Amino acid sequence: MKFFIDTANLAQIKEANELGILDGVTTNPSLMAKEGIKGQDAVMQHYKTICEMVDGDISAEVISTDFDGIIEEGKKLAAIHKNIVVKVPMIKDGVKAIKWFTENGIRTNCTLVFSAGQAILAAKAGATYVSPFIGRVDDTGWDGMDLIYQLRQIFDIQGFKTEILAASIRNPNHITKCAEAGADVCTCPLDSILGLLKHPLTDIGLAKFLEDAKKTA
Ligand code: E4P
Secondary structure, X not given: OEEEEEOOOHXXXXXXXXXXXOOEEEOOHHHHHHOOOOOHHHHHHHHHHHHHHXXXXXXXXXXXXXXXXXXXXXXXXXXXXXXXXXXEEOOHHHHXXXXXXXXXXXXXEEEEEOOHHHHHHHHHOOOOEEEEEHHHHHHOOOOHHHHHHXXXXXXXXXXXXXXXXXXXXXXXXXXXXXXHHOOOEEXXXXXXXXXXXXXXXXXXXXXXXXHHHHHHX
16 A cells, blocks of 8 residues: 655655655645645745655645636646646536546546545546545444445456545544555555654654663563
8 A cells, every 4th residue: 555645744744754654645725724835836835845855656636617618727736846746626517628638648536535436437427546534424423434335346347547545634544444444555654654654653652762772672
């Protein structure tokens, strides 16, 4: 399973990258706004900076919702760097645009996916990635992880090449469950990635080893 970091924060991207396990980055308009990025030039420059920091796929989201607008915006984003993946919302014009991008050699990430039906449409249109939002499904009282299991089964049976990119990750347990369910990629906040490191028995064991090491010094 590939690890992406789900942020537009450069310090967090750097920290995850230095861990040596980072395969890419996903952003969205909310994450960009959180970093105070304002204006089209600043947005484009921010994506460029991320591309120069991380050698992996970088998802950059369009904000247009009509076919022509999505295509125009997506072409500009894709021109920033070869690793840019154009993130397109799961709407009717979005599906049409994903098909167009696929036919024109531009890779896509279909975002805001909450059902198997939506994921099938994205895969049929040729999306490179489809992003089911686990945490937001959980928030509604349903089990977001069921969607990952269901998509893995459908995509394998149907031979879809689209990668399942589990998004809206809220904790380390989500990550291990995604790996178990067969997600191709998990995009996570830095806290959830670092949370994987933690186990109380590791801390207790290390303290004891270091204490005993003093006896051998
Ligand atoms: C990533 O591609 C998604 O935009 C992101 O994971 C959404 O996460 P959230 O539900 O925590 O906002």
